[in-house]
Amino acid sequence: MAKVLIIEDEVSLLKGLQDNLEEEGYKVVTASNGKMGLEKAVNENFDLVLLDVMLPGMNGFDVCKEIKLKKIALPIIMLTAKSKESDKVLGLALGADDYVTKPFSITELLARIKAVMRRVNMHRQAKEKKLQTYKFGNVKVDFVKLEASRNNKKINFSKREFDILEYMIKRKGEVISRNDLLDVVWGYEVFPTTRTVDNFIARLRKKVEDKPAKPKHILSVRSVGYRFVA
Ligand code: CA
Numbered sequence: 174m175a176k177v178l179i180i181e182d183e184v185s186l187l188k189g190l191q192d193n194l195e196e197e198g199y200k201v202v203t204a205s206n207g208k209m210g211l212e213k214a215v216n217e218n219f220d221l222v223l224l225d226v227m228l229p230g231m232n233g234f235d236v237c238k239e240i241k242l243k244k245i246a247l248p249i250i251m252l253t254a255k256s257k258e259s260d261k262v263l264g265l266a267l268g269a270d271d272y273v274t275k276p277f278s279i280t281e282l283l284a285r286i287k288a289v290m291r292r293v294n295m296h297r298q299a300k301e302k303k304l305q306t307y308k309f310g311n312v313k314v315d316f317v318k319l320e321a322s323r324n325n326k327k328i329n330f331s332k333r334e335f336d337i338l339e340y341m342i343k344r345k346g347e348v349i350s351r352n353d354l355l356d357v358v359w360g361y362e363v364f365p366t367t368r369t370v371d372n373f374i375a376r377l378r379k380k381v382e383d384k385p386a387k388p389k390h391i392l393s394v395r396s397v398g399y400r401f402v403a
Contacts, residue, residue: 175220175290176200180210180236181252182228190223193279194286207231214240219247220293221286224269226253226260234267241268246296246356248289252277265396266367268352296353299343307342309390309403312381314338328380333358337377341391341401350398374399 177199181187184205191201202217204210207228214222214236222240226233237249251264251272264272270289273282304316312328314321316339321328330338340357341349351367359369378385392400 174198174200176202176218177221177223177286178202178204178210178214178217178219179223180204180207180214180228180233181223181225182206183225190279190282193283197283207233207236211236211239214247215243221290222247222249223282223286224249224251226251226264234263237264237267237269241352245352246293248293250282250285250289262396268367270350270352292348292350292353295344295347296356299340300357302343304339304343307339309342310381311383312390314342323381330380333373334377334380337373338381341399342403345401345403348394348397348400352398354398370398 177194179187179190179194179201181190181203182205187203187205191203194201202213202219204213208231210222210224210228211231224233224236228236233251233253237251240247240249245268248270249268251269252275253260253264253272254275261272270292271285273285306313306315306317308314311324312321314335316335319330319332319335321330321335336358337354340354351370354370355367374391375385378388378391381390382388390402392402394400
């Protein structure tokens with residue numbers, strides 16, 4: 174049974190969400206301010222966090238940032254009262270996995286929760302799987318020997334580049350968030366920004382794409398991350 178933490182200061186909304194999620198079979202823990210929510214998120218195990226943006230004291234963006242510093246793989250859906258594009262972008266840049274704009278229907282929220290959890294599961298499975306060799310376009314990669322070539326010319330990949338590429342190949346065709354990449358490659362060490370991921374991908378494209386500016390394999394997915402196609 175999936176365990177969800179809801180951080181929301183509006184008592185009636187918090188209660189309503191709790192009831193609805195429990196009815197759907199989720200185990201629910203609640204917090205009515207950011208500080209308390211952060212503490213629970215860090216100290217207990219959850220499968221997902223629903224996080225309001227406008228909270229007294231510590232706001233949702235700060236809570237999101239702090240949670241991701243300590244538990245990058247814990248998925249967060251932001252509940253935002255504003256439909257401002259800048260809020261959505263900021264939330265996603267700070268590591269949120271998705272957002273819903275208030276007022277939202279419970280059906281929409283449940284669908285988002287399921288979608289995020291499905292993504293998280295695919296992420297976990299991909300992390301555990303091991304690849305041997307793979308070919309795409311003119312590129313050949315041997316993940317066992319850590320060797321790669323394009324048009325039969327050696328490519329010098331760093332260990333991290335091998336890791337990113339392997340992960341992307343294992344999730345071929347799926348949308349891969351920057352968070353997923355951060356988690357699989359950088360893990361819990363010094364927290365790099367999502368910008369680090371973008372720089373990394375840019376370098377990777379130069380090595381595997383014939384035209385890095387018009388990539389055929391490592392595609393961008395607007396405001397979310399990337400998609401690998403063979
Ligand atoms: Ca609020």
